[in-house]
Amino acid sequence: MIQLTNVYCSYDEDDALSQLDLSIAPGEAVAVIGPNGCGKSTLLKLLNGIILAKTGQYRFDGEEVSPKTLKNPIFAKRFHQRVGFLFQNSNAQIFTTSVYDEIAFGPRQMSLSEEDIAKRVEDCLQLLGIDNLRTRVPYHLSEGEKRKVALASVLALNPEVLVLDEPTNGLDPRMKDFLGEVLLSLNKAGKTIICSTHDFHYLPGVFGTALVLGGDHHIARRGSYQELIDDKAFLRSQNII
Numbered sequence: 001m002i003q004l005t006n007v008y009c010s011y012d013e014d015d016a017l018s019q020l021d022l023s024i025a026p027g028e029a030v031a032v033i034g035p036n037g038c039g040k041s042t043l044l045k046l047l048n049g050i051i052l053a054k055t056g057q058y059r060f061d062g063e064e065v066s067p068k069t070l071k072n073p074i075f076a077k078r079f080h081q082r083v084g085f086l087f088q089n090s091n092a093q094i095f096t097t098s099v100y101d102e103i104a105f106g107p108r109q110m111s112l113s114e115e116d117i118a119k120r121v122e123d124c125l126q127l128l129g130i131d132n133l134r135t136r137v138p139y140h141l142s143e144g145e146k147r148k149v150a151l152a153s154v155l156a157l158n159p160e161v162l163v164l165d166e167p168t169n170g171l172d173p174r175m176k177d178f179l180g181e182v183l184l185s186l187n188k189a190g191k192t193i194i195c196s197t198h199d200f201h202y203l204p205g206v207f208g209t210a211l212v213l214g215g216d217h218h219i220a221r222r223g224s225y226q227e228l229i230d231d232k233a234f235l236r237s238q239n240i241i
């Protein structure tokens with residue numbers, strides 16, 4: 001479903017991702033792990049088309065994701081409907097004046113009826129236990145509340161692929177545990193999940209695969225999540241623990 005070939009990304013002169021070859025199959029649940037600054041957010045933004053590779057190729061479901069294809073409004077709309085993205089910083093995600101409108105924004109772009117939109121918003125409010133926030137101004141919410149609203153706005157699009165940048169950030173321990181259960185059930189329902197996190201112990205059983213990015217912005221390892229989490233010597237060598 002996702003195929004990156006020899007991708008290189010940089011900001012000005014600084015490397016952010018180097019020589020990245022990666023394929024992710026439909027239904028996979030991948031944890032993206034690595035120390036601060038290794039390129040996790042860059043990779044996830046690349047997968048969502050927010051930033052583009054300087055060199056190399058990104059194919060999604062066989063089609064190239066490039067400046068040219070993203071300029072095609074039909075391709076871009078369909079792509080963003082299929083791939084949902086949760087920003088590491090919720091303030092980068094929220095922009096409307098009510099929680100309801102924030103969650104309804106994506107479904108409205110999909111030209112659903114107001115009745116279907118209301119149902120989706122309601123389902124997401126209930127799922128994340130934030131129905132009491134529906135009339136609040138998103139910018140006035142606490143960081144954890146903003147996080148839940150941002151996540152609800154991603155889920156409201158019902159994307160096939162969920163790209164989540166540190167989704168547990170700002171959540172209290174109980175909500176982190178709950179988020180683990182939500183991700184597990186979404187993956188069981190067939191969603192592909194690609195998620196950066198430092199919160200391994202809150203998300204047991206969610207991930208089948210782990211991708212470790214090293215401080216040199218290369219892939220240090222890709223393999224079984226459980227084996228990797230158990231390999232403390234390797235995690236220490238990569239400055240992860």
Ligand SMILES: Nc1ncnc2c1ncn2[C@@H]1O[C@H](COP(=O)(O)OP(=O)(O)OP(=O)(O)O)[C@@H](O)[C@H]1O
Binds near residue numbers: 015016040
């Ligand atoms: N907008 C930007 N302009 C310049 N450099 C950037 C920008 N965004 C990221 N970088 C640099 O690119 C590298 C990768 O950053 P990225 O945000 O992808 O790391 P990360 O692995 O997500 O880190 P963290 O764990 O802190 O979230 C870092 O060296 C960072 O300083």
Ligand SMILES: [Mg+2]
Binds near residue numbers: 042088
């Ligand atoms: Mg990051």
